[in-house]
Amino acid sequence: MFSLIILECMIKLRAERSVTSIYHLIIGKRSSQTLQDVYLYKLTSYFGILKSLNRKEFDTHIEELVTEGLFSIDNDGLATISSKGRSYYERNQEDFQLKDFNGLNYDRISENFQLRMQLLIQTITNRKLNNSTFIAITDNKQVQQWVKQTYFIHRNQLEHLLSGLYNELLLFLNGLTDKEASLFVHRLTGYEKIGLSKNQLAIKYDMTKTDVELNLVLINHKLLNDLLQDNSTYNYLSIFLKGLNDTYFITDTAAQTYQLLIRGYSIDQISKNRRLKVSTIEDHVVEIAYIDDKFSIRPFLSEHEEKEIVVAVETVNSKRLKKIKTSLNDKYSYFQIRLVLAINR
Amino acid sequence: MNDKLESYMKEYMGHPTFRTGQKEIINDILKGKSVLGILPTGSGKSLCYQLPARILDGVVVVVSPLISLMIDQVKQLKASGFKQVIAINSFLDYSQKHQAYQQIDKYKLIYASPEMLQNSQFMKQLSRLKVALFVIDEAHCISQWGHEFRPDYLKLDTVITKLKNPPVLALSATATPEVQKDIIFQLKCPSMNKHIYPMDRDNIAFVVQHVENENKKVALLKEVLQEFSIPTMIYFSSRKSAEQVAELLRIDLPNRNIAFYHGGMDQTDRILIQQQFMNEQLDIICCTSAFGMGINKKNVRLVVHFHLPTQIESFIQEVGRAGRDGESSVSLVLATPNEDVLPRRLIETELPAIEQVGLLVDYVIFLSQEKGITLIDEDDMQLRFQLSKTQWRFLKYHFENHGMIKESRILTKVYAEWKSVLKNVQRVISQRNELKLEKLSQLLDWLNSNKCRRIQLFAPFQYSVSPPKYMCCDRCDFSFTKWNPRLVESKNSSGNWVDELKLLLLQGDENEKQTS
Ligand SMILES: Nc1ncnc2c1ncn2[C@@H]1O[C@H](COP(=O)(O)OP(=O)(O)OP(=O)(O)O)[C@@H](O)[C@H]1O
Ligand SMILES: [Mg+2]
Ligand SMILES: [Zn+2]
Numbered sequence: 001m002f003s004l005i006i007l008e009c010m011i012k013l014r015a016e017r018s019v020t021s022i023y024h025l026i027i028g029k030r031s032s033q034t035l036q037d038v039y040l041y042k043l044t045s046y047f048g049i050l051k052s053l054n055r056k057e058f059d060t061h062i063e064e065l066v067t068e069g070l071f072s073i074d075n076d077g078l079a080t081i082s083s084k085g086r087s088y089y090e091r092n093q094e095d096f097q098l099k100d101f102n103g104l105n106y107d108r109i110s111e112n113f114q115l116r117m118q119l120l121i122q123t124i125t126n127r128k129l130n131n132s133t134f135i136a137i138t139d140n141k142q143v144q145q146w147v148k149q150t151y152f153i154h155r156n157q158l159e160h161l162l163s164g165l166y167n168e169l170l171l172f173l174n175g176l177t178d179k180e181a182s183l184f185v186h187r188l189t190g191y192e193k194i195g196l197s198k199n200q201l202a203i204k205y206d207m208t209k210t211d212v213e214l215n216l217v218l219i220n221h222k223l224l225n226d227l228l229q230d231n232s233t234y235n236y237l238s239i240f241l242k243g244l245n246d247t248y249f250i251t252d253t254a255a256q257t258y259q260l261l262i263r264g265y266s267i268d269q270i271s272k273n274r275r276l277k278v279s280t281i282e283d284h285v286v287e288i289a290y291i292d293d294k295f296s297i298r299p300f301l302s303e304h305e306e307k308e309i310v311v312a313v314e315t316v317n318s319k320r321l322k323k324i325k326t327s328l329n330d331k332y333s334y335f336q337i338r339l340v341l342a343i344n345r
Numbered sequence: 346m347n348d349k350l351e352s353y354m355k356e357y358m359g360h361p362t363f364r365t366g367q368k369e370i371i372n373d374i375l376k377g378k379s380v381l382g383i384l385p386t387g388s389g390k391s392l393c394y395q396l397p398a399r400i401l402d403g404v405v406v407v408v409s410p411l412i413s414l415m416i417d418q419v420k421q422l423k424a425s426g427f428k429q430v431i432a433i434n435s436f437l438d439y440s441q442k443h444q445a446y447q448q449i450d451k452y453k454l455i456y457a458s459p460e461m462l463q464n465s466q467f468m469k470q471l472s473r474l475k476v477a478l479f480v481i482d483e484a485h486c487i488s489q490w491g492h493e494f495r496p497d498y499l500k501l502d503t504v505i506t507k508l509k510n511p512p513v514l515a516l517s518a519t520a521t522p523e524v525q526k527d528i529i530f531q532l533k534c535p536s537m538n539k540h541i542y543p544m545d546r547d548n549i550a551f552v553v554q555h556v557e558n559e560n561k562k563v564a565l566l567k568e569v570l571q572e573f574s575i576p577t578m579i580y581f582s583s584r585k586s587a588e589q590v591a592e593l594l595r596i597d598l599p600n601r602n603i604a605f606y607h608g609g610m611d612q613t614d615r616i617l618i619q620q621q622f623m624n625e626q627l628d629i630i631c632c633t634s635a636f637g638m639g640i641n642k643k644n645v646r647l648v649v650h651f652h653l654p655t656q657i658e659s660f661i662q663e664v665g666r667a668g669r670d671g672e673s674s675v676s677l678v679l680a681t682p683n684e685d686v687l688p689r690r691l692i693e694t695e696l697p698a699i700e701q702v703g704l705l706v707d708y709v710i711f712l713s714q715e716k717g718i719t720l721i722d723e724d725d726m727q728l729r730f731q732l733s734k735t736q737w738r739f740l741k742y743h744f745e746n747h748g749m750i751k752e753s754r755i756l757t758k759v760y761a762e763w764k765s766v767l768k769n770v771q772r773v774i775s776q777r778n779e780l781k782l783e784k785l786s787q788l789l790d791w792l793n794s795n796k797c798r799r800i801q802l803f804a805p806f807q808y809s810v811s812p813p814k815y816m817c818c819d820r821c822d823f824s825f826t827k828w829n830p831r832l833v834e835s836k837n838s839s840g841n842w843v844d845e846l847k848l849l850l851l852q853g854d855e856n857e858k859q860t861s
Contacts, residue, residue: 132426135424137616193849199614
């Protein structure tokens with residue numbers, strides 16, 4: 001699965017971004033640059049789907065794929081896909097439901113959702129069998145707090161909760177492949193049964209550790225897709241979503257800039273006020289332009305100027321800022337071009 | 346008084362009796378005396394402050410060198426029903442710390458990392474409280490002569506003063522008489538009551554097997570493990586070899602549950618593996634020293650050293666994971682003729698190389714004199730001189746101590762001053778390296794000696810050892826053919842996912858129930 005995702009990223013990035021930016025994309029780096037790439041090249045679904053992958057592991061994977069002849073990488077870190085790579089992608093892309101990934105949208109909820117489910121299941125199965133001395137399988141304090149409260153609410157109806165979760169999980173898992181369902185179930189922890197680590201799952205199902213993680217994330221996203229589309233079927237599983245669904249993605253620092261913009265401060269003022277570089281504040285503004293559909297770029301560009309840039313983007317047929325800027329005889333700043341790309345995504 | 350203590354023990358800790366030394370130490374503490382307690386690994390040192398924490402009026406503060414150890418202990422205490430405990434360390438984020446500080450007076454037992462005790466904000470909070478007892482766990486870390494010297498441990502005496510001199514309890518399982526003296530000296534607590542007990546473990550037999558190379562180690566290991574299906578820990582000095590050997594064992598021992606554990610794994614997976622081991626889902630764990638300190642599994646029967654640590658003290662600590670229930674257990678060391686190479690390399694790379702420091706100081710002088718730069722870029726320094734984090738921290742500590750820098754500001758650009766400090770630091774480095782190499786050779790000598798392993802291993806710590814409860818060592822009487830530990834069966838979860846899910850969520854099958 002990893003190789004397919006990398007190939008798709010490379011195809012969409014059209015050798016305009018380096019392999020490093022793919023790394024930042026899949027680990028979900030919270031930077032304006034990465035966010036812009038994600039929107040610009042329509043790669044939102046893969047944002048942050050492999051959070052625990054370190055750079056070394058990533059590089060090793062990439063080297064393997066180069067050795068397999070799927071693509072080559074030049075000195076600037078730009079990839080060229082071979083015909084082998086292309087046909088491999090086209091042959092296999094249907095097998096995996098890559099389209100079910102929903103990385104950016106679920107970035108803030110996916111992990112929390114999963115941890116809540118795992119810890120609540122561990123808690124209620126142990127409590128049901130009168131064992132209060134078990135050690136939580138996550139150290140996440142927020143999740144622990146949430147589970148404590150949720151357990152308290154349901155403490156007198158554990159049986160209902162257990163059978164409800166069982167039925168709904170059965171329903172959901174029946175829609176997956178056997179392998180997916182097994183991965184999901186063996187990862188769970190219950191009474192005197194601790195879930196398997198990614199490495200153990202990798203051995204058991206003869207996959208790479210990275211693919212195990214991708215599969216677990218994909219299953220989780222599928223579950224979230226189902227829940228958010230239709231939560232009348234999933235009364236019990238929806239419990240884990242409470243209070244999670246209304247957070248949308250923006251870096252914290254950009255959110256602060258946004259607050260000041262709304263109050264009418266200029267970029268220069270904000271830069272002075274927050275003691276940050278002007279370019280940093282500009283990054284924030286671009287990030288906001290991507291996220292907030294109602295955000296107006298008029299303070300920075302007239303309608304006429306915007307049109308001129310749009311035309312230029314179409315004629316050079318590239319999202320490389322330098323190319324666009326040159327074709328406009330350096331009449332506009334990078335910032336202005338990025339803003340136009342943001343709202344015309 | 347004593348009857349009362351026993352009933353507290355039953356009520357709070359659930360143990361019917363005290364183990365050797367516990368009652369004596371606790372009695373002294375309750376009388377408000379300071380205590381140095383030396384007791385073997387696994388003997389229940391933690392109870393010596395956990396029980397007083399329940400009884401004393403005021404809070405008990407515990408310093409512990411390893412954050413993971415601290416967190417494990419807090420988890421265990423909470424799981425056992427003692428909720429007024431917390432671990433404060435640099436892993437907590439701002440809001441978590443803030444929350445902890447707000448309710449700091451609710452806790453009876455506070456674990457803190459030595460670094461946190463240098464944090465003025467935290468100290469301000471602590472000094473508001475009535476500290477009834479100040480505990481230094483793994484107290485050998487305080488000593489220059491100890492194996493795990495920690496600079497922040499050296500500043501504990503001022504911490505104790507700031508907390509208005511509460512009684513002090515220093516605990517260790519591996520402290521030579523020299524280190525014991527140094528602990529008392531460093532803490533400036535000359536009036537400590539000493540409770541020194543023999544550090545040997547009478548239920549552990551010591552075995553060393555010499556082989557030609559690493560492949561032979563694996564072969565021998567397989568033989569032993571094939572024969573004995575028992576909870577086993579195998580120590581390695583590198584993550585990679587732990588993974589590789591786990592893989593090799595897995596292929597040849599398909600019926601055993603084997604996994605590796607090291608600091609490079611993500612948090613969730615580490616928790617899962619650790620708990621599987623506690624829960625008997627895993628029989629054999631291939632680990633680095635990152636695993637173990639917090640592990641308090643009672644029935645580990647075999648601790649193998651595939652690689653050696655760098656000194657006897659760590660070795661004793663690691664072996665100490667075995668047989669914490671008192672039953673017959675074995676320490677097995679696998680040694681090749683080149684056994685010194687890895688630990689030697691570890692020692693040599695722990696502190697910065699002498700020449701590196703010289704170059705670095707020249708560079709700092711150049712920066713400050715020629716370039717007029719007063720701020721050091723720490724990342725750049727580490728990169729430029731290829732220093733690890735620990736190495737840089739060591740240098741920074743010493744430069745700060747000599748008043749050459751503060752935070753990352755260069756305080757003086759006088760050539761002669763820097764050169765004299767350089768000499769000083771270089772001397773410290775070579776002294777410490779020498780000391781460590783000497784300690785290493787002690788352990789290596791032990792491997793090759795013909796005398797009783799037990800007597801020789803504990804000779805630096807005490808005059809005699811108690812008679813072994815089971816077999817002694819391979820020099821005296823041990824042979825695997827005579828060993829009969831209680832074997833455990835490997836759990837296996839096969840089942841398809843539907844059955845597994847049913848079992849997991851406690852959905853008994855109605856039909857099955859009726860027929861059985
Ligand atoms: N009086 C007692 N009776 C029975 N079990 C006890 C008693 N005291 C302690 N224990 C148990 O002994 C085990 C080891 O205790 P502890 O972790 O405190 O050892 P330790 O001396 O700190 O060892 P180490 O040097 O390895 O850190 C624990 O499981 C504890 O519950
Ligand atoms: Mg201890
Ligand atoms: Zn002997």
